[in-house]
Amino acid sequence: MSERFRPKFDSQGLLAAIVVDHDSGDVLMLAFMDDQALAATRETGFAHFHSRSRGRLWKKGETSGNVLTVREILVDCDQDALILRCDPAGPVCHTGADDCFFRKLEGEHLVPLS
Amino acid sequence: MSERFRPKFDSQGLLAAIVVDHDSGDVLMLAFMDDQALAATRETGFAHFHSRSRGRLWKKGETSGNVLTVREILVDCDQDALILRCDPAGPVCHTGADDCFFRKLEGEHLVPLS
Numbered sequence: 001m002s003e004r005f006r007p008k009f010d011s012q013g014l015l016a017a018i019v020v021d022h023d024s025g026d027v028l029m030l031a032f033m034d035d036q037a038l039a040a041t042r043e044t045g046f047a048h049f050h051s052r053s054r055g056r057l058w059k060k061g062e063t064s065g066n067v068l069t070v071r072e073i074l075v076d077c078d079q080d081a082l083i084l085r086c087d088p089a090g091p092v093c094h095t096g097a098d099d100c101f102f103r104k105l106e107g108e109h110l111v112p113l114s
Numbered sequence: 115m116s117e118r119f120r121p122k123f124d125s126q127g128l129l130a131a132i133v134v135d136h137d138s139g140d141v142l143m144l145a146f147m148d149d150q151a152l153a154a155t156r157e158t159g160f161a162h163f164h165s166r167s168r169g170r171l172w173k174k175g176e177t178s179g180n181v182l183t184v185r186e187i188l189v190d191c192d193q194d195a196l197i198l199r200c201d202p203a204g205p206v207c208h209t210g211a212d213d214c215f216f217r218k219l220e221g222e223h224l225v226p227l228s
Contacts, residue, residue: 100195
């Protein structure tokens, strides 16, 4: 029998969600969800998160138009982390980069990935 | 000029670290690091995390032997999330699965990925 989905939110009421490109498998961004963001994501099919800086529900792309259409949700062993396999409507990062992980650590500096 | 590495820990002193297989690019697990875990990872080349349940530094694989050799660290736009590109010595998940994301959400249940 399959296990029931019982997402485990942390002491802040959040769990981490990794956004992965459904086609390429590349990691695009990481954000946090509370129960409201998870429910909104599942109801609408568009990724919603909880903005820790603004303290509110945030539909990814609500301003830029670069929404994320969620194709599949994977759940980890402890049910405290998710992967959202998404089709991005445009660049994911607020900097305009395709994804948020565009630099690597070299010594004490961040170097653009070529 | 390249930007200086200034990791941004949250109010709990943590940042999220996504472990990705260096060869396949697959997401293997997600865990959290405090400054001690990040320093230990960089000093030793093996992934260390902060166990939120046990409240202590945790070298991944310290019991199982399934350590993670870190080949590259990517840093996101806000410096509050990392990708560790790793070579895993064995199955990553404590369940014995190759990675922790081995189930997908279907309705209210978790279904094994085939």
